[in-house]
Amino acid sequence: MLTVEEVLEQLVGFDTTSRHSNLALIEYVVDLFSQNGIQSTVLENEDKTKANLYASIGPAISGGVMLSGHTDVVPVDDQPWTVPPFTLTKNNNRFYGRGTTDMKGFVACAIVAAVKASQLSLQQPLHVAFSYDEEIGCVGVHSLIKMLKQAPLKPAMCIVGEPTLLKVATKHKGKTAVVAYCTGNEGHSALAPNYQNAIHLASDLVSILRDTQTRIAKDYRGNDKDDIPYTTVHVGRVISTQALNIVPSLCEVHFEIRHPESDVPLRILEDIKSAAQKLVQTASKRFDDISIQFDITNAYPALDTPVSSDVVRFVQSLVDETQTGFVAFGTEGGLFSQAAAIPTVICGPGSMNQGHKPDEYLETSQLQLCEHMLDRLIERLVTSET
Numbered sequence: 001m002l003t004v005e006e007v008l009e010q011l012v013g014f015d016t017t018s019r020h021s022n023l024a025l026i027e028y029v030v031d032l033f034s035q036n037g038i039q040s041t042v043l044e045n046e047d048k049t050k051a052n053l054y055a056s057i058g059p060a061i062s063g064g065v066m067l068s069g070h071t072d073v074v075p076v077d078d079q080p081w082t083v084p085p086f087t088l089t090k091n092n093n094r095f096y097g098r099g100t101t102d103m104k105g106f107v108a109c110a111i112v113a114a115v116k117a118s119q120l121s122l123q124q125p126l127h128v129a130f131s132y133d134e135e136i137g138c139v140g141v142h143s144l145i146k147m148l149k150q151a152p153l154k155p156a157m158c159i160v161g162e163p164t165l166l167k168v169a170t171k172h173k174g175k176t177a178v179v180a181y182c183t184g185n186e187g188h189s190a191l192a193p194n195y196q197n198a199i200h201l202a203s204d205l206v207s208i209l210r211d212t213q214t215r216i217a218k219d220y221r222g223n224d225k226d227d228i229p230y231t232t233v234h235v236g237r238v239i240s241t242q243a244l245n246i247v248p249s250l251c252e253v254h255f256e257i258r259h260p261e262s263d264v265p266l267r268i269l270e271d272i273k274s275a276a277q278k279l280v281q282t283a284s285k286r287f288d289d290i291s292i293q294f295d296i297t298n299a300y301p302a303l304d305t306p307v308s309s310d311v312v313r314f315v316q317s318l319v320d321e322t323q324t325g326f327v328a329f330g331t332e333g334g335l336f337s338q339a340a341a342i343p344t345v346i347c348g349p350g351s352m353n354q355g356h357k358p359d360e361y362l363e364t365s366q367l368q369l370c371e372h373m374l375d376r377l378i379e380r381l382v383t384s385e386t
C-alpha cells in the first residue's frame with residue numbers, strides 16, 4: 001500500500017526550484033498513475049523543460065472535485081539549512097525539506113488520494129491538477145486554465161492545497177507587478193545640472209507611488225478584518241548601474257499592486273501613468289528624450305469566493321469547520337475561480353509561517369489530517385454527496 005510519507009519523500013527528492021525542470025517529478029507521477037490505471041494529461045511548456053499534469057479518476061462526467069497544487073519550490077540559495085533541503089528528514093514529529101509545507105505535502109496527499117480513488121467505484125470524478133512556475137507568479141498554470149476553459153467536462157469545485165493549517169480560506173489578494181523604465185540623459189557628473197538625471201525622475205515616480213498608497217489607505221471605507229484590507233502599492237527594487245561620475249540615463253523602478261477583488265489594478269496603474277506623464281512633460285521643457293515606460297511583468301487575479309457557496313460548505317464539512325478565513329499570499333485559486341469559472345477555496349496542511357524558510361517543515365499530524373480530509377472526500381465521491 002502506497003503511503004503519503006513514501007510519496008512525499010520522492011517529491012522532496014526532486015529539486016524542482018522554479019528555475020529548474022520539473023519533468024522528473026511529473027514523469028514519476030505519470031508512471032505511478034499509469035501503474036494504477038490513471039491516465040494523465042501532460043501539458044508541456046514551449047521548450048519542453050517543464051509541464052503541468054492533469055488527471056481525472058472516476059466517471060467521465062462534469063462535476064466532482066479538483067485538487068490543485070504546484071510542483072515547484074522557492075530557492076534554498078544563501079539560506080542556512082541544517083538538514084539537506086532535497087532529502088526528507090523526519091524528526092520531532094516533523095517532516096523537514098524544501099516544499100514540505102509549500103506544497104509537496106498536499107501534492108503527496110492528492111497523489112495518494114487519486115490512487116485510492118482509482119480502486120473504488122466513484123459516482124462523481126476526482127481530478128488532480130499539478131502546475132509548474134507558481135512561485136514566480138502563477139505563470140505555469142495558464143495552459144492548464146486554458147485547457148479547463150475549453151474542456152467539455154469541468155470540475156464543480158476546486159481545493160487549492162496551499163498551507164492554511166487545514167482551515168478553509170475563501171480569499172486572497174491579486175497582484176500586478178510592473179517595471180517602470182525612467183529615461184533621462186547621460187553626461188559628465190561635473191555638469192550634472194545640464195542633464196536630466198534618471199534617478200531623480202525615478203525618485204519622483206516613487207513619490208507618486210507612495211502618495212497613491214497614502215490616498216488608497218485614507219479612502220478605505222470597508223470593514224474587512226484582513227491584516228491590510230485595502231490595496232497596497234509597494235516599491236521593491238530601484239536599479240541604476242552607471243558609474244558615479246556619469247549622470248545616469250536609465251533607472252528602473254519595480255513595483256507591485258496587491259488588491260482585493262473589489263479593486264481594479266489597471267485603473268490604479270492608469271492614474272499612476274498619468275501622474276508620471278506630467279513629470280515627463282515638465283522635464284521635457286528643459287531636456288530631450290525624456291520618458292517613463294511601464295511594463296506589466298506579471299499579474300494574477302484575487303480570489304473572493306462567497307462564504308455561502310457550495311464549495312465552502314462542502315470543504316468545511318470535510319474538515320469539521322464552520323469558519324472561513326483569508327490568506328495573505330497569492331495562489332492559483334483566483335485564476336481557477338475567475339478565468340476557469342470553477343468555485344475555489346484554499347485548504348491545505350501546514351502553515352505558511354514555515355514556507356520559503358530554511359529548515360522548512362510540516363508537522364506529521366498535519367499530513368495525517370490532510371490524508372483524513374481527502375479520505376472523507378473520496379467517501380463522498382463514492383456516495384455522490386457533494
Ligand SMILES: [Zn+2]
Pocket residue numbers: 070102103134162
Ligand atoms: Zn505555494
